[in-house]
Amino acid sequence: MVQIKIYGLAEKLNPIKPELSNIIHAAVVEVLQIAPEKRFHRFFPLEQADFYYPSDRTDNYVIIEIIMFVGRSIDTKKQLIRQIIQEINQQLHIDVDDIEMTIFETPKQNWGIRGLPGDELTLNYKVEV
Structure with missing residues:
Protein backbone atom coordinates (compact mmCIF):
# COMPACT_ATOMS: atom_id res chain seq x y z
CA MET A 1 0.00 0.00 0.00
CA VAL A 2 1.24 3.47 -0.86
CA GLN A 3 -0.56 6.72 -0.05
CA ILE A 4 0.77 10.11 -1.05
CA LYS A 5 0.16 13.61 0.31
CA ILE A 6 1.29 16.69 -1.61
CA TYR A 7 1.46 20.15 -0.03
CA GLY A 8 2.14 23.50 -1.66
CA LEU A 9 0.84 27.02 -2.19
CA ALA A 10 -2.64 26.80 -3.72
CA GLU A 11 -1.86 29.25 -6.53
CA LYS A 12 1.13 27.14 -7.63
CA LEU A 13 -0.10 23.64 -6.76
CA ASN A 14 -3.63 23.72 -8.19
CA PRO A 15 -2.61 24.28 -11.84
CA ILE A 16 -0.13 21.37 -11.83
CA LYS A 17 -2.07 18.72 -9.88
CA PRO A 18 -2.73 16.34 -12.80
CA GLU A 19 0.84 16.50 -14.10
CA LEU A 20 2.35 16.17 -10.63
CA SER A 21 0.12 13.22 -9.82
CA ASN A 22 1.11 11.53 -13.09
CA ILE A 23 4.83 12.06 -12.43
CA ILE A 24 4.63 10.66 -8.91
CA HIS A 25 2.42 7.76 -9.92
CA ALA A 26 4.64 6.75 -12.83
CA ALA A 27 7.63 6.56 -10.47
CA VAL A 28 5.70 4.57 -7.85
CA VAL A 29 4.52 2.09 -10.49
CA GLU A 30 8.00 1.72 -11.99
CA VAL A 31 10.19 1.74 -8.88
CA LEU A 32 7.90 0.16 -6.28
CA GLN A 33 6.17 -2.09 -8.83
CA ILE A 34 2.74 -1.04 -7.62
CA ALA A 35 -0.23 -1.94 -9.83
CA PRO A 36 -1.17 1.05 -12.02
CA GLU A 37 -4.74 1.18 -10.67
CA LYS A 38 -3.44 1.75 -7.10
CA ARG A 39 -3.28 5.57 -7.19
CA PHE A 40 -3.94 7.13 -3.76
CA HIS A 41 -2.98 10.83 -3.92
CA ARG A 42 -4.25 13.68 -1.76
CA PHE A 43 -3.43 17.31 -2.48
CA PHE A 44 -3.27 19.99 0.18
CA PRO A 45 -3.25 23.39 -1.54
CA LEU A 46 -2.47 25.99 1.14
CA GLU A 47 -2.94 29.73 1.34
CA GLN A 48 0.19 31.80 1.97
CA ALA A 49 -0.96 32.44 5.56
CA ASP A 50 -1.06 28.67 6.20
CA PHE A 51 2.27 27.66 4.68
CA TYR A 52 5.51 28.82 6.28
CA TYR A 53 8.76 27.75 4.69
CA PRO A 54 12.42 28.87 4.68
CA SER A 55 13.37 32.06 2.87
CA ASP A 56 15.68 30.15 0.53
CA ARG A 57 12.65 28.37 -1.03
CA THR A 58 10.41 29.92 -3.69
CA ASP A 59 6.64 29.94 -4.07
CA ASN A 60 7.03 26.68 -6.03
CA TYR A 61 8.08 24.87 -2.84
CA VAL A 62 6.32 21.51 -2.60
CA ILE A 63 6.36 18.83 0.09
CA ILE A 64 5.61 15.22 -0.81
CA GLU A 65 4.91 12.63 1.88
CA ILE A 66 4.86 8.97 0.90
CA ILE A 67 3.29 6.55 3.35
CA MET A 68 3.84 2.87 2.62
CA PHE A 69 4.23 -0.60 4.03
CA VAL A 70 7.59 -1.47 5.53
CA GLY A 71 9.66 -3.74 3.30
CA ARG A 72 11.30 -1.80 0.48
CA SER A 73 15.08 -1.76 0.33
CA ILE A 74 17.12 1.37 0.99
CA ASP A 75 18.22 1.40 -2.66
CA THR A 76 14.61 1.20 -3.84
CA LYS A 77 13.58 4.12 -1.64
CA LYS A 78 16.54 6.21 -2.81
CA GLN A 79 15.73 5.42 -6.43
CA LEU A 80 12.11 6.51 -5.86
CA GLN A 90 12.51 18.22 -15.76
CA GLN A 91 8.80 18.19 -16.56
CA LEU A 92 7.47 20.98 -14.34
CA HIS A 93 10.65 23.08 -14.10
CA ILE A 94 10.53 23.20 -10.30
CA ASP A 95 14.00 23.64 -8.86
CA VAL A 96 15.28 20.65 -6.89
CA ASP A 97 15.73 22.94 -3.87
CA ASP A 98 11.96 23.50 -3.91
CA ILE A 99 11.08 19.78 -3.73
CA GLU A 100 11.15 17.91 -0.43
CA MET A 101 10.06 14.34 0.19
CA THR A 102 9.64 12.15 3.22
CA ILE A 103 8.92 8.43 3.21
CA PHE A 104 6.99 7.10 6.20
CA GLU A 105 6.98 3.34 6.60
CA THR A 106 4.33 1.54 8.59
CA PRO A 107 4.07 -2.16 9.45
CA LYS A 108 1.28 -3.87 7.52
CA GLN A 109 -0.58 -4.73 10.70
CA ASN A 110 -0.98 -1.01 11.45
CA TRP A 111 -3.14 -0.44 8.34
CA GLY A 112 -6.84 -1.15 7.99
CA ILE A 113 -7.75 -1.85 4.36
CA ARG A 114 -10.91 -3.34 2.88
CA GLY A 115 -12.06 -4.41 6.34
CA LEU A 116 -8.86 -6.21 7.29
CA PRO A 117 -5.55 -5.47 8.97
CA GLY A 118 -2.96 -4.98 6.24
CA ASP A 119 -0.98 -8.08 7.19
CA GLU A 120 -4.05 -10.22 6.42
CA LEU A 121 -4.50 -8.86 2.89
CA THR A 122 -3.69 -10.72 -0.29
CA LEU A 123 -1.79 -8.19 -2.41
CA ASN A 124 -1.36 -8.27 -6.18
CA TYR A 125 2.15 -6.78 -5.88
CA LYS A 126 5.33 -7.41 -3.90
CA VAL A 127 6.36 -5.10 -1.09
CA GLU A 128 9.88 -6.47 -0.80
CA VAL A 129 11.48 -4.73 -3.79
Whole structure:
Protein backbone atom coordinates (compact mmCIF):
# COMPACT_ATOMS: atom_id res chain seq x y z
CA MET A 1 0.00 0.00 0.00
CA VAL A 2 1.24 3.47 -0.86
CA GLN A 3 -0.56 6.72 -0.05
CA ILE A 4 0.77 10.11 -1.05
CA LYS A 5 0.16 13.61 0.31
CA ILE A 6 1.29 16.69 -1.61
CA TYR A 7 1.46 20.15 -0.03
CA GLY A 8 2.14 23.50 -1.66
CA LEU A 9 0.84 27.02 -2.19
CA ALA A 10 -2.64 26.80 -3.72
CA GLU A 11 -1.86 29.25 -6.53
CA LYS A 12 1.13 27.14 -7.63
CA LEU A 13 -0.10 23.64 -6.76
CA ASN A 14 -3.63 23.72 -8.19
CA PRO A 15 -2.61 24.28 -11.84
CA ILE A 16 -0.13 21.37 -11.83
CA LYS A 17 -2.07 18.72 -9.88
CA PRO A 18 -2.73 16.34 -12.80
CA GLU A 19 0.84 16.50 -14.10
CA LEU A 20 2.35 16.17 -10.63
CA SER A 21 0.12 13.22 -9.82
CA ASN A 22 1.11 11.53 -13.09
CA ILE A 23 4.83 12.06 -12.43
CA ILE A 24 4.63 10.66 -8.91
CA HIS A 25 2.42 7.76 -9.92
CA ALA A 26 4.64 6.75 -12.83
CA ALA A 27 7.63 6.56 -10.47
CA VAL A 28 5.70 4.57 -7.85
CA VAL A 29 4.52 2.09 -10.49
CA GLU A 30 8.00 1.72 -11.99
CA VAL A 31 10.19 1.74 -8.88
CA LEU A 32 7.90 0.16 -6.28
CA GLN A 33 6.17 -2.09 -8.83
CA ILE A 34 2.74 -1.04 -7.62
CA ALA A 35 -0.23 -1.94 -9.83
CA PRO A 36 -1.17 1.05 -12.02
CA GLU A 37 -4.74 1.18 -10.67
CA LYS A 38 -3.44 1.75 -7.10
CA ARG A 39 -3.28 5.57 -7.19
CA PHE A 40 -3.94 7.13 -3.76
CA HIS A 41 -2.98 10.83 -3.92
CA ARG A 42 -4.25 13.68 -1.76
CA PHE A 43 -3.43 17.31 -2.48
CA PHE A 44 -3.27 19.99 0.18
CA PRO A 45 -3.25 23.39 -1.54
CA LEU A 46 -2.47 25.99 1.14
CA GLU A 47 -2.94 29.73 1.34
CA GLN A 48 0.19 31.80 1.97
CA ALA A 49 -0.96 32.44 5.56
CA ASP A 50 -1.06 28.67 6.20
CA PHE A 51 2.27 27.66 4.68
CA TYR A 52 5.51 28.82 6.28
CA TYR A 53 8.76 27.75 4.69
CA PRO A 54 12.42 28.87 4.68
CA SER A 55 13.37 32.06 2.87
CA ASP A 56 15.68 30.15 0.53
CA ARG A 57 12.65 28.37 -1.03
CA THR A 58 10.41 29.92 -3.69
CA ASP A 59 6.64 29.94 -4.07
CA ASN A 60 7.03 26.68 -6.03
CA TYR A 61 8.08 24.87 -2.84
CA VAL A 62 6.32 21.51 -2.60
CA ILE A 63 6.36 18.83 0.09
CA ILE A 64 5.61 15.22 -0.81
CA GLU A 65 4.91 12.63 1.88
CA ILE A 66 4.86 8.97 0.90
CA ILE A 67 3.29 6.55 3.35
CA MET A 68 3.84 2.87 2.62
CA PHE A 69 4.23 -0.60 4.03
CA VAL A 70 7.59 -1.47 5.53
CA GLY A 71 9.66 -3.74 3.30
CA ARG A 72 11.30 -1.80 0.48
CA SER A 73 15.08 -1.76 0.33
CA ILE A 74 17.12 1.37 0.99
CA ASP A 75 18.22 1.40 -2.66
CA THR A 76 14.61 1.20 -3.84
CA LYS A 77 13.58 4.12 -1.64
CA LYS A 78 16.54 6.21 -2.81
CA GLN A 79 15.73 5.42 -6.43
CA LEU A 80 12.11 6.51 -5.86
CA ILE A 81 13.19 9.80 -4.30
CA ARG A 82 15.70 10.53 -7.06
CA GLN A 83 13.30 9.67 -9.86
CA ILE A 84 10.41 11.75 -8.52
CA ILE A 85 12.61 14.79 -7.89
CA GLN A 86 14.30 14.50 -11.29
CA GLU A 87 11.02 14.16 -13.18
CA ILE A 88 9.34 17.04 -11.34
CA ASN A 89 12.37 19.19 -12.08
CA GLN A 90 12.51 18.22 -15.76
CA GLN A 91 8.80 18.19 -16.56
CA LEU A 92 7.47 20.98 -14.34
CA HIS A 93 10.65 23.08 -14.10
CA ILE A 94 10.53 23.20 -10.30
CA ASP A 95 14.00 23.64 -8.86
CA VAL A 96 15.28 20.65 -6.89
CA ASP A 97 15.73 22.94 -3.87
CA ASP A 98 11.96 23.50 -3.91
CA ILE A 99 11.08 19.78 -3.73
CA GLU A 100 11.15 17.91 -0.43
CA MET A 101 10.06 14.34 0.19
CA THR A 102 9.64 12.15 3.22
CA ILE A 103 8.92 8.43 3.21
CA PHE A 104 6.99 7.10 6.20
CA GLU A 105 6.98 3.34 6.60
CA THR A 106 4.33 1.54 8.59
CA PRO A 107 4.07 -2.16 9.45
CA LYS A 108 1.28 -3.87 7.52
CA GLN A 109 -0.58 -4.73 10.70
CA ASN A 110 -0.98 -1.01 11.45
CA TRP A 111 -3.14 -0.44 8.34
CA GLY A 112 -6.84 -1.15 7.99
CA ILE A 113 -7.75 -1.85 4.36
CA ARG A 114 -10.91 -3.34 2.88
CA GLY A 115 -12.06 -4.41 6.34
CA LEU A 116 -8.86 -6.21 7.29
CA PRO A 117 -5.55 -5.47 8.97
CA GLY A 118 -2.96 -4.98 6.24
CA ASP A 119 -0.98 -8.08 7.19
CA GLU A 120 -4.05 -10.22 6.42
CA LEU A 121 -4.50 -8.86 2.89
CA THR A 122 -3.69 -10.72 -0.29
CA LEU A 123 -1.79 -8.19 -2.41
CA ASN A 124 -1.36 -8.27 -6.18
CA TYR A 125 2.15 -6.78 -5.88
CA LYS A 126 5.33 -7.41 -3.90
CA VAL A 127 6.36 -5.10 -1.09
CA GLU A 128 9.88 -6.47 -0.80
CA VAL A 129 11.48 -4.73 -3.79
